[in-house]
Amino acid sequence: MIRFEKVTKSYPGTGSPALDQVSVDIEKGEFVFLVGTSGSGKSTALRLVLREARPTTGRVYVAGKEINRLASWKVPRLRRQIGTVFQDFRLLQNKTVSENVAFALQVIGRSRTDIRNLVPETLEMVGLDGKGDRMPDELSGGEQQRVAIARAFVNRPMILIADEPTGNLDPTTSVGIMKLLDRINRTGTTVVMATHDHGIVDQMRKRVVELDHGRVVRDQAQGVYGFQH
Amino acid sequence: MIRFEKVTKSYPGTGSPALDQVSVDIEKGEFVFLVGTSGSGKSTALRLVLREARPTTGRVYVAGKEINRLASWKVPRLRRQIGTVFQDFRLLQNKTVSENVAFALQVIGRSRTDIRNLVPETLEMVGLDGKGDRMPDELSGGEQQRVAIARAFVNRPMILIADEPTGNLDPTTSVGIMKLLDRINRTGTTVVMATHDHGIVDQMRKRVVELDHGRVVRDQAQGVYGFQH
Amino acid sequence: MQLRYVFTELGQGLRRNLSMHVAVVLTLFVSLTLVGAGVLLRDQAGLVEEKFGNEFEIAVTLCRDNDRSNPACAAEADQAQIDAIQEVVDASPEVESSRFETKEEGFEKLKKFYDADYLEGPNAAITADDMPQQIWVTLKDPQRYEGIVSSVQGLDGVAAINDQREAAEPMFETINTLRDGSLLVALILVVAALLLVANTIRLAAFARRKEIGIMRLVGASTIYITLPFLLEALVIAAISVVLAGGALAALIQFGIQGRLADSLEFIPWITWSDSVTAAIVVGVTGPLLTLLPTLLLTRKYIKV
Amino acid sequence: MQLRYVFTELGQGLRRNLSMHVAVVLTLFVSLTLVGAGVLLRDQAGLVEEKFGNEFEIAVTLCRDNDRSNPACAAEADQAQIDAIQEVVDASPEVESSRFETKEEGFEKLKKFYDADYLEGPNAAITADDMPQQIWVTLKDPQRYEGIVSSVQGLDGVAAINDQREAAEPMFETINTLRDGSLLVALILVVAALLLVANTIRLAAFARRKEIGIMRLVGASTIYITLPFLLEALVIAAISVVLAGGALAALIQFGIQGRLADSLEFIPWITWSDSVTAAIVVGVTGPLLTLLPTLLLTRKYIKV
Ligand SMILES: Nc1ncnc2c1ncn2[C@@H]1O[C@H](COP(=O)(O)OP(=O)(O)OP(=O)(O)O)[C@@H](O)[C@H]1O
Ligand SMILES: Nc1ncnc2c1ncn2[C@@H]1O[C@H](COP(=O)(O)OP(=O)(O)OP(=O)(O)O)[C@@H](O)[C@H]1O
Ligand SMILES: [Mg+2]
Numbered sequence A, B: 001m002i003r004f005e006k007v008t009k010s011y012p013g014t015g016s017p018a019l020d021q022v023s024v025d026i027e028k029g030e031f032v033f034l035v036g037t038s039g040s041g042k043s044t045a046l047r048l049v050l051r052e053a054r055p056t057t058g059r060v061y062v063a064g065k066e067i068n069r070l071a072s073w074k075v076p077r078l079r080r081q082i083g084t085v086f087q088d089f090r091l092l093q094n095k096t097v098s099e100n101v102a103f104a105l106q107v108i109g110r111s112r113t114d115i116r117n118l119v120p121e122t123l124e125m126v127g128l129d130g131k132g133d134r135m136p137d138e139l140s141g142g143e144q145q146r147v148a149i150a151r152a153f154v155n156r157p158m159i160l161i162a163d164e165p166t167g168n169l170d171p172t173t174s175v176g177i178m179k180l181l182d183r184i185n186r187t188g189t190t191v192v193m194a195t196h197d198h199g200i201v202d203q204m205r206k207r208v209v210e211l212d213h214g215r216v217v218r219d220q221a222q223g224v225y226g227f228q229h
Numbered sequence C, D: 001m002q003l004r005y006v007f008t009e010l011g012q013g014l015r016r017n018l019s020m021h022v023a024v025v026l027t028l029f030v031s032l033t034l035v036g037a038g039v040l041l042r043d044q045a046g047l048v049e050e051k052f053g054n055e056f057e058i059a060v061t062l063c064r065d066n067d068r069s070n071p072a073c074a075a076e077a078d079q080a081q082i083d084a085i086q087e088v089v090d091a092s093p094e095v096e097s098s099r100f101e102t103k104e105e106g107f108e109k110l111k112k113f114y115d116a117d118y119l120e121g122p123n124a125a126i127t128a129d130d131m132p133q134q135i136w137v138t139l140k141d142p143q144r145y146e147g148i149v150s151s152v153q154g155l156d157g158v159a160a161i162n163d164q165r166e167a168a169e170p171m172f173e174t175i176n177t178l179r180d181g182s183l184l185v186a187l188i189l190v191v192a193a194l195l196l197v198a199n200t201i202r203l204a205a206f207a208r209r210k211e212i213g214i215m216r217l218v219g220a221s222t223i224y225i226t227l228p229f230l231l232e233a234l235v236i237a238a239i240s241v242v243l244a245g246g247a248l249a250a251l252i253q254f255g256i257q258g259r260l261a262d263s264l265e266f267i268p269w270i271t272w273s274d275s276v277t278a279a280i281v282v283g284v285t286g287p288l289l290t291l292l293p294t295l296l297l298t299r300k301y302i303k304v
């Protein structure tokens, strides 16, 4: 589903590359943690998958296509197959929960009937049943992240990318979010999650890819966060 | 030095007042912690001292003057006698450490000779000797807060107001900042500090004023944070 | 007061939002130029009216001997008729003064305007005797002439009444239309310029919100905080005024003195000395248009 | 595609930065009006030139008997002289055609313009015999006449060369000066308008940065993201074009047809049918001026 082939990414004007000869292969339906200290290149790797950035050398494949060679007008179509969740939720404060989720469908031109069906269905799935008419600032952090996940998942993407989705949440709330991501993963969606959170990684026992200064220093099925190799 | 007389402050459009009949008297040279849960009115009280806000009823005296009756062109002169420090440092990112501190003197029209003398002196005092030419983003959080304290203190104010100055810092760094504030207090400067930080309050053993829903529920010399009255 | 900071801020402010500032300057420049042009055209109209308005006399042409063009005329107007007409003219409240012109005087005037060769010698096409006697009437108010025309018309000995003001009508029309057009367009652009200045200040206050917040905290005086804004407004105004002044000077130098004054010599054209009013109006309007919104809006965006 | 979202966004976008939009519309309105006025004035100059330019013939006045006004003339131009002059005229490459006018023809023309009473009967001031013979020369290009004038001047039998174009010169001067002025001012304002549109888009993109970020993430197509901006640009252009069109229509209706056409009847004034070009120019320029910077800048501010 996602394959990195000797991918190096250097940001212009910085010394050492953010990613250095990274090769990783992620199969359809996998759940992968991307761990590493701050600045190790986790977010950069996720940005490459979204083609928010392009590799300096090497190739990134998503769903079998080398996305660096994708024409730029095809990039939106790529992104429709990838849901994205961030630490800071990125909700529109002037829209209700339902509207925030519906927004993701509207702007890719889905029909009103689709929206009427998909939005409540997805809100129910993430556990926000009945909170569709609330405004984001009336919700707790955990609930806001659920809205963000609903928005990322409402179009049923093949891949869900989460960049420190529990970074702003307390441990209990984080566990709830992780359960939700696990459930999404069980529907067949490939989930890639960058995180700093020891507890979560240790608990979930999923595949762990560890980056250090842009290099893959560990790639372990059912790993833990702090495993010393 | 600072006296609140039955001060009530209601923000328009909100239900219960942010401060409710608060009477507090702070002497020259005192060190006072303002504690209380989030939303209890700590920041509001500090804003009233700065005349960033005006009391709905009641009187606020600073250095013997009722500041609600101060003509608005005299407010800058009031503020020159009060140094202010915030959780988020509020440094100018495009100026060096020295320039940030000098800025506070420039904009109140102090002479260049004064600035040349006061800035290095104050930087040395807060422990930033030799870091005057660094940019804020090259400094750690603790160092940035020291710059902010230097800026607040460079004009040798009678009062120093600190609104959760250690809110963004780790415990070790916080202790350093508290030592610095204590040193400033020993020069005769009245220090009023709003904080959530149990550890610090317990450790310093200074006067503690606790607010709850805008009311003073405790005023205790050498108090602790969590003291149950 | 440390002015170095203020000027550094001013320079940064001007650079920061350069494209917006250029747009404001251009709009203001054009509107000031048009305001100035409107004032100049008003002065021009005044000059034309002064010359032609004063000379705008009504000429009462008297009957000539053998004048078949006018059935009212049987013979040369005699002294009795002339006296009667003169009396009516002098009695009219619209009349400032009047002057009798003999055949010889009329002929001399003709010789001044036309080639004298045709009018001299034994074979001359026209002699003094061919000229009509005329009474030249100067009006008090060039706009009020109906009374005198209607009371003189039809009197014995009157061949025709020539109202010269008609000749100048198109001139006045053109000048006044241009003046109104200039001022109307200027007004629209002034509104645009005011809105733009307001927006520029809003943007500038937003860009400097951090500095302003700190300045307020450490007790900088309001005037010190607003000074960079006021100077920015003044610089914008100054540049616009200079550009507008240059454009108006070019208009006078090349447009009027270099072009129209040559091809339309009979009109008195405004010169440098007539442009003082326009210069003052432009020089005052420019700073007003930028300083006023700045003063109002810095109060809004930068509360103490 | 869900257009409801696009239109909601458009409405919010227009409201959000209203004062800026009004300023842009006003500036654009004025510059489009001036562009249109420039085009109209060009057409007007064309009309004037068409009428007067065709009639703008050079009249070669031949010598009369007893013509003391010209030392070169001893007597009436004789046939040999006339033939020689005619030959030179017809040989000139600048000449389209020429026509000989007898004394009688000249006298008839005079009678058409002036009161016939003076010119008839035994006492007439001027008779056909007083008129000079003339050769009327029509030029190929009204601007090119020096050659023919210099080659005819000084020939035996030539009394004077009357260049009628001089009379129309002030008219052309005025119209062309106004046209150039309009277009110059329009140009300055077009630059201002472009900068303002650019700034408006920058502000709009900044205000909508969160929405845009989310749209890019969830895979909205570029056209969908830029559509609100393009529509905003189009609405601004449309309002400006409508206002400019109204102003130009008012100019034609009240300024020209209602005012100048009455007082200056001898000039052929432009009518509604002549305003098609101006309408097209304004209608195309307006959208171009807003859409072009929008397309360029949304690429800059909204990368895929
Ligand atoms: N847009 C950018 N321009 C320049 N350098 C960048 C950019 N984004 C990231 N970097 C640099 O690339 C390196 C990797 O950054 P990245 O954000 O991928 O790390 P990370 O593992 O996500 O860190 P964190 O856990 O703090 O989010 C860092 O050194 C960072 O400074
Ligand atoms: N500008 C404002 N407008 C309206 N209400 C406000 C404003 N500032 C504060 N409040 C309200 O006043 C109350 C007291 O707020 P305040 O910021 O003083 O509390 P605090 O003790 O400083 O809280 P925290 O520890 O979170 O900083 C809160 O209910 C808050 O919502
Ligand atoms: Mg990251």
Ligand SMILES: [Mg+2]
Residues within 6 Å of the ligand: B042, B043, B044, B163
């Ligand atoms: Mg607070």
